[in-house]
Amino acid sequence: MTVVGVIILGAGFNCTIHEGFANPCMVLGRDIGETAYGLGVFAAWGPLFVLPISLGMAILWGAFTLVARLWARNR
Incomplete structure (x- = not known):
């Protein structure tokens, strides 16, 4: 979902979003540059932290289900 938010802000509102620093991003007369920056950082780096945890939990769930059956x- 964060990737979709970054794409919408970048393409729909002509905002520049990258991992270096926050740029001004005007949406409905309000600057959401810091929020867009945080969203972009999480969209880029979030899967690197969330994916291993999710994969580990899926393996544990599968092993538990196999043993139980x-x-x-x-x-």
């Missing part, structure tokens, strides 16, 4: 079938 094997145990239930053997009973």
Whole structure:
């Protein structure tokens, strides 16, 4: 969702968003440059932190489900 927000701000409102520093971004007469900067940083770096945690949890869930089904079938 953050990537979609960055694309909408960049293309729809002609805002420059990058990881270096916040640029002015006027939306409906209000400067949301700092918010757009934070959104851009999270869109770029967020998956690098969230993906390994999500993948680890999916592996644990799969292993737990496999063990539970094997145990239930053997009973």
